[in-house]
Amino acid sequence: GENVEQHPSTLSVQEGDSAVIKCTYSDSASNYFPWYKQELGKGPQLIIDIRSNVGEKKDQRIAVTLNKTAKHFSLHITETQPEDSAVYFCAAGGGSYIPTFGRGTSLIVHP
Amino acid sequence: DGGITQSPKYLFRKEGQNVTLSCEQNLNHDAMYWYRQDPGQGLRLIYYSQIVNDFQKGDIAEGYSVSREKKESFPLTVTSAQKNPTAFYLCASSISARDSPLHFGNGTRLTVT
Numbered sequence: 001g002e003n004v005e006q007h008p009s010t011l012s013v014q015e016g017d018s019a020v021i022k023c024t025y026s027d028s029a030s031n032y033f034p035w036y037k038q039e040l041g042k043g044p045q046l047i048i049d050i051r052s053n054v055g056e057k058k059d060q061r062i063a064v065t066l067n068k069t070a071k072h073f074s075l076h077i078t079e080t081q082p083e084d085s086a087v088y089f090c091a092a093g094g095g096s097y098i099p100t101f102g103r104g105t106s107l108i109v110h111p
Numbered sequence: 112d113g114g115i116t117q118s119p120k121y122l123f124r125k126e127g128q129n130v131t132l133s134c135e136q137n138l139n140h141d142a143m144y145w146y147r148q149d150p151g152q153g154l155r156l157i158y159y160s161q162i163v164n165d166f167q168k169g170d171i172a173e174g175y176s177v178s179r180e181k182k183e184s185f186p187l188t189v190t191s192a193q194k195n196p197t198a199f200y201l202c203a204s205s206i207s208a209r210d211s212p213l214h215f216g217n218g219t220r221l222t223v224t
Contacts, residue, residue, distance in 0.1 A: 001170075009151070032210035043115075043201050043215030044154070051210075089154065094210035098144070098169070103153035 002027040004092050006102025014110050019077045021088055021105045026071065029095030033066060033073045038087045038104075048075070051094075080109045113138045117202050117216035124196075124223050132187045132219045134202035142208040143185035147171060148199040148218070157200075160185055161208040189221065196223045 003026040013019050025033075031052035036044035050057045050064045050073065057064050061080075066073040073092075077084055087106050093099030115136045124130045136143065145157040156169030160179040174193025179185050185204075189196045199220050203213040 006153075034212055036213075036215075041217070043117075043203070043217045044213075045215070046212045049212060098156060098159055098208060099210075099213070100156075101146075101154040103151065 002030060002092055002095065002097045002100040004090060004100045004102045006090050006105060008105060009103065010106045010108070012108045012110065013080050015080060015082060017080055019080050019084070019107055019109075021075045021090070021107075022072060023074070023090035023092070023102050024070075024072045025092035025100075027092065027095045027097065028068075028071065030092040030097075032092070032094035032099070033064070034091050034093075034099070035062075035064060035075050036089045036091070038089065040086075044089055047088075077107075080107075082109050082111050085109045115202055115204055115214055115216035117200075117219050120217070120219060122219055122221045124221070126223055127191045128223075129188055129190050130196075130221065130223075132189070132200055132202075132221070134185045134187065134216060135183055136185075136202075136204045136214070137183060138204055138214060139182070140204035140206055140214070141182070142205045142211075143179065144203045144205075144213065145169075145175070145177065145185070145187045146201040146203065148201055154201065157187065159208065189223075196221060 034049035038044040091099040144159040146154040158177045160166040
């Protein structure tokens with residue numbers, strides 16, 4: 001099946017800095033790459049997604065980039081704020097398999 | 112407002128008892144999923160259903176069972192055969208099973224002692 005690796009597992013930044021989370025996937029047929037944010041005690045929520053016909057997508061302070069050749073995609077958060085502190089999950093889907101999730105990154109933004 | 116409702120939020124059971132977790136959606140989504148979340152393990156797929164009266168095993172289906180008799184409902188039963196049932200369980204739904212966003216409920220934390 002699909003295998004998604006996510007790094008780092010923990011990321012600590014100062015407020016105002018940028019944060020980058022990286023994921024790699026194994027199934028070249030995957031064509032849908034969502035990112036989810038999970039706050040404590042809640043279910044994950046979609047924050048941005050990208051499909052394989054696009055290399056980059058932005059939504060205010062967040063952006064996602066996709067390199068299909070290298071099979072990796074990244075989440076970029078600029079001007080981080082304390083409310084960005086959460087666990088972030090990447091996923092890969094659209095190929096032969098149900099979307100597979102990475103293990104998550106715990107982002108801590110220090111005021 | 113449309114969404115996914117999981118109940119209860121916290122559930123406590125004695126070892127050896129079966130327990131059923133509820134999941135209801137009013138988004139008119141065809142696909143529904145159950146995930147298990149343990150610290151450092153990410154989200155692991157237990158079962159999913161692409162349509163009413165049909166479901167497939169995920170990566171960790173042993174010790175669990177599901178039913179999909181109605182489009183809106185996808186209950187999960189944790190049986191006594193599940194060796195480590197204590198976990199946070201998340202239900203989700205999506206328009207289609209492979210390439211559309213998942214909408215998650217707020218989870219049920221099951222503790223078995």
